[in-house]
Amino acid sequence: MKRSSGKVLKTLGKFASRGGQVALTSFALVLSLTVASCSRESDRFAGDTYRLPWPDSEGQIALRPVQLKTLNDPENFEGSAARILVEPAESSGRLIAEKPRGRYIRSGSGTMIPSNYATLQAVTAYAHQEKLQSFDEKNGAATYLKWPLTIGLQVKVVDRGAIVNNNAIYDGKLDALLVVPYSLSDLPIALNGGILAHEHFHFIFQKAVLDRIGVQQSQGCQHGIAQTEAETPSAPQETETETGLDLDLGDEESIARAADEIAPGVYNAFLLRAINEGLADFWGWSYSGDVEFVGRSLPSEERVRRLDLEAGKLMDARAIRQSLVDLRRADKVIREDYRIGRAYLLGTQYARFLKGLVSALVEQGTSPEVAKGFVTAALVKALPTLGTAVVASYATDYISPNLILKPLILNLPDVKAPVCTALENFRATETGYQKPAACSGGTQ
Amino acid sequence: MILAWLRTLAFVQILLVSFSVFVSGLVAPSLAVAGTMASVGTTMSYSLDTSGRNYEANTPFSLRGGYRFSLADLYGEVSFFSSKSSGTEMVGVSSRDLEFLFWGRKSFSLSRSFALFGALGFGGHQETVKTRYAGDTYLDEGRIEAVGAVASGVQWRLTKAIEASLEGRVSAAESYAPNPRFGLGAFIGFAL
Numbered sequence A: 001m002k003r004s005s006g007k008v009l010k011t012l013g014k015f016a017s018r019g020g021q022v023a024l025t026s027f028a029l030v031l032s033l034t035v036a037s038c039s040r041e042s043d044r045f046a047g048d049t050y051r052l053p054w055p056d057s058e059g060q061i062a063l064r065p066v067q068l069k070t071l072n073d074p075e076n077f078e079g080s081a082a083r084i085l086v087e088p089a090e091s092s093g094r095l096i097a098e099k100p101r102g103r104y105i106r107s108g109s110g111t112m113i114p115s116n117y118a119t120l121q122a123v124t125a126y127a128h129q130e131k132l133q134s135f136d137e138k139n140g141a142a143t144y145l146k147w148p149l150t151i152g153l154q155v156k157v158v159d160r161g162a163i164v165n166n167n168a169i170y171d172g173k174l175d176a177l178l179v180v181p182y183s184l185s186d187l188p189i190a191l192n193g194g195i196l197a198h199e200h201f202h203f204i205f206q207k208a209v210l211d212r213i214g215v216q217q218s219q220g221c222q223h224g225i226a227q228t229e230a231e232t233p234s235a236p237q238e239t240e241t242e243t244g245l246d247l248d249l250g251d252e253e254s255i256a257r258a259a260d261e262i263a264p265g266v267y268n269a270f271l272l273r274a275i276n277e278g279l280a281d282f283w284g285w286s287y288s289g290d291v292e293f294v295g296r297s298l299p300s301e302e303r304v305r306r307l308d309l310e311a312g313k314l315m316d317a318r319a320i321r322q323s324l325v326d327l328r329r330a331d332k333v334i335r336e337d338y339r340i341g342r343a344y345l346l347g348t349q350y351a352r353f354l355k356g357l358v359s360a361l362v363e364q365g366t367s368p369e370v371a372k373g374f375v376t377a378a379l380v381k382a383l384p385t386l387g388t389a390v391v392a393s394y395a396t397d398y399i400s401p402n403l404i405l406k407p408l409i410l411n412l413p414d415v416k417a418p419v420c421t422a423l424e425n426f427r428a429t430e431t432g433y434q435k436p437a438a439c440s441g442g443t444q
Numbered sequence B: 001m002i003l004a005w006l007r008t009l010a011f012v013q014i015l016l017v018s019f020s021v022f023v024s025g026l027v028a029p030s031l032a033v034a035g036t037m038a039s040v041g042t043t044m045s046y047s048l049d050t051s052g053r054n055y056e057a058n059t060p061f062s063l064r065g066g067y068r069f070s071l072a073d074l075y076g077e078v079s080f081f082s083s084k085s086s087g088t089e090m091v092g093v094s095s096r097d098l099e100f101l102f103w104g105r106k107s108f109s110l111s112r113s114f115a116l117f118g119a120l121g122f123g124g125h126q127e128t129v130k131t132r133y134a135g136d137t138y139l140d141e142g143r144i145e146a147v148g149a150v151a152s153g154v155q156w157r158l159t160k161a162i163e164a165s166l167e168g169r170v171s172a173a174e175s176y177a178p179n180p181r182f183g184l185g186a187f188i189g190f191a192l
């Protein structure tokens, strides 16, 4: 850290001691200082280094220099990877904001230092978008997205009249990620690469799958942005037929009957949400290398979302529908909340399974980094197949929870016994299930 | 600590410069010296926050010292402003700003006690940023940026030696938002 002002002042002092002539000389010095420092802002360009809370290869976060190649307008947080809006509002289906004012100083070594907390968050969030852009390119997902992505920070989101804190919401209608204010004492979400990568995956899933059936993903709760009170509908709407029933939950027959009455659209929305959340958690881990990235910012989620646990076995479509039956007696809003909670639980199973696939590949002799790359790329390649299947049956049939598994395995370059075992241990037992050819094929 | 040292150094050296101006009489050989002057005060101004939506107030602490010549006043001014730290328990940022300006001021007497004045100043400012993350703290000093300012206001002689002044100020520096910055200053001190 260079003490440039000290040096200048010392120089001034030296001149001062020479008596009268110092006045003009000092003034000249200050003038030259003026000219020199005029270049302070104009020499900002893409390729600058910023000091940010950034993970090392082990996922350990500390303040480190990070070079950003694409941030060509740091004052406005704009570059080819993302446009960061601070305290945005919604207007005509778009996210709008005043021109932000990122504030930095340039240290003696030339590193850009954010000079307030909002700038630190914004530029770190940008940095993760730039790295995610490279990550997407490596894994074949970049083409799904329209760059630069729109990211809102400090967004005032209202859910049923209350301001939402400590969350990040991908809004499919706005095609934007909304990061709401963080009030806990841990890692703010805007600085959490794993959570940002999780949300980033929702952009991809929206384009690859949900856009094809005209569904817009959002957090699920009925939320609006405070400045406009505009409401972004959750996906998808319930059918009118699904009203509260007075069921005897001890009676298996009536549960089975009620499960069959759940409309395919409602079940499919639930399953797609679970798959979306699960794949997004895997994406978050794959990008950050951190198995507990959710818990870093949201400690209450740590136990249920950490990815280094067994996936367990998937329920079949009927069992999943039955698990939704007991929610039918609840109030519609509570029902939706429970459903979201359950979708996350099911999603975590998918995420743990995908991480398990990486371990299986490692067991087969692939290096951990390469194995992670294989599964991540296979996941991207599996999305169009999932999309096509979903388009074909979203409104009419109950989609199998196994649906994503086969294209996933098909796109792995090296499938041997450990991968097949992981698959067999995880997949739901369903009639008509066909093993991927690499796992010997056949119908069960 | 460093900033406090810088502040003192800047102040002392500005006084030295002013003193040397006095001794040599180079700036205006014909000026008669009326006496020394020193004052404390603040110049309240507003700047835009990061969202570009809200204004936040800056109220720096300022010290002035210099000489009063028959034709004009020449003095140095050092201002110090510290932003409050924001962030979470884990991560946060705070900053401090040190500004030093050399002023020339011309007064026009309205009565025995009141005078109107116009002033021109230039100098620089430097921001120091403290960043903390999980127990690690970094202190970085930015480069010095040029500042130019004009001010106009009223001086009020309270006693023979004590004088107060109120001034409106427009100052410009490239990093200011908005640029130029408008401020309202109030100072009190002695002028012999």
Ligand SMILES: [Zn+2]
Pocket: A198, A199, A202, A277, A280
């Ligand atoms: Zn999510």
